Amino acid sequence: MARTSTKEKLKVINDNPKLWLQNFVKIQDNNGDAVPFKVNEQQCEFVDSMVKFNIISKxxxxxxxxxxxxxxxxxACTNNSTNYLxxxxxxxxxxxxFEKLKVMYDSLPHDKYSFPKIKRSNRDEFLMDNGSRIQCSIAGLKDIGRGTTYQYILLSEFAFYQNQEKVLLSAEQALAKNLTSKVVIETTSNGFNHYQEVFMNAYKKKSKYKSFFFPFYSSAYEKQFKHDYNQAEDWYKESNSGRRLCPADLDxxxxxxxxKGASLKQLMWRRWKLLDMSIQEFYQEFPSNSMESFITSGFSVFDQSKVLERINATPEPLPKTELNHLAEPLLRYINRGLFIFKLPKRGERYYGGADTASGSGGDSSTITILDSDGEQVLSFYHNKVPVYAFAEIINLLGRFYHYAFFVIERNSYGLPLIERLRKEYDYLNLYKHKVFNQQTGRKQMKLGWQTTEVTKSILVSDFKEHFEVGMVMIHCKETLAQMQIFVESNGKTGNKGGNGNHxxxxxxxxxxxxAIKANIWYV
Structure with missing residues (x-):
């Protein structure tokens, strides 16, 4: 068998960034020793899967x-006359x-192989004699990348930028218009801001960006946090008569x-970390899922630990193949706004709630249907359904679920929706509330829920109680995501405003x- 020449080996290495880093670059490990840059499992996954626009939550x-x-x-070393930011x-x-970059360059085996030489190096520029240049910039000082096009742009700790939208726009405009250029946003989360909006849109596949998430129990941490893990295990043993954590001890x-893959050693480390940080702080610094990383603290209306516990256990909705018997107008929405978790059961009564929007692309029109035990069987949300079409959707879904009893907000667009349901579809199983005529003193029954400051407090308080004591079971991930950002501020409740939150x-x-509390059946 013919032996592979050095030239052929070098070509294989130079064509593969992971091999190039492992063979030529050294980095410092936790002990301060220089070791080959061997790409870990999560880094490898990213390198193999990255596209032009990438966003990482981690x-x-x-x-x-x-x-x-x-x-x-x-x-920069393998491509002439290219720019990186x-x-x-x-x-x-x-x-x-920049210091890490210089250490990496200095670690290259210059005595054995030929690499581009440094032509100019200062605190924010690294220019090589092959014409390639790596620059550093600080978000907010100026429009980044103005006048230059870049093959690779890294936006590090992007969630902490003060002007995220402007920086991202500048970066995208400065990206080279070819097939191989890339922008990478990598950061830990920092509450709800433009980064959260961009990431969640990518996560929902509603963006040109591809989302990546790497939890605290990723295998990379086994090596990175080795000393901490050992210290945590020693702590646990001292507190438990020399015993390690076992599956029977888990909450x-x-x-x-x-x-999901967290090792017992990592769970001991998690308990150890929680000795001196709150669970909300742990969620933000060391999330286990992409929603958890955006956890709010302080005035959240719902118990966030319970919200996250449910997020980790939600089932997938039924596939379209099991729902072909739905009415034709509903088929287009299956798992694209309409998510069904359980089909109707014979003899079961169902209870629904609906919030109506204009259908112009802002807020969504939404439906939730529960069975008599409080388990969610259906969720619907869509921001481009006009009121007349939303009335048809409620009618079809309500009749599918045994003529479900609906509570529908009558404010704003809700009133014409209720009138259409009643007059056009003869849908009469709707909530009514009593109103006194201030002139005649007589009481009147009006269809729908009238939301005021007082009645909204009742709505929120009852929902909070039903959820936190286990009287309802939520299956919709998007509902739980909105509960994460539902806060109380200045005596009012609602989403943590801005950035497309709802x-x-x-x-x-x-x-x-x-609807369940009313326990009324008009039809």
């Missing part, structure tokens, strides 16, 4: 900024990134995490709770 210190430094160095949110972080959250599903579920 737990802390998993190594993605280091990976981007290595990739920029690889591309590293953006950070403050000078200290920018300097740290509800831990059982779910263990089932609370429409929270309201429709709250109306469904009122």
């Amino acid at each position: 737990a802390r210190q998993i190594g993605f900024s280091t990976l981007s430094l290595g990739l920029c160095l690889y591309y 590293l953006v950070s949110y403050k000078q200290e972080s920018s300097s740290s990134l 509800g959250d831990e059982k779910i995490l263990h089932g 609370d429409d599903l929270v309201l429709s579920f709250a109306f469904a709770v009122q």
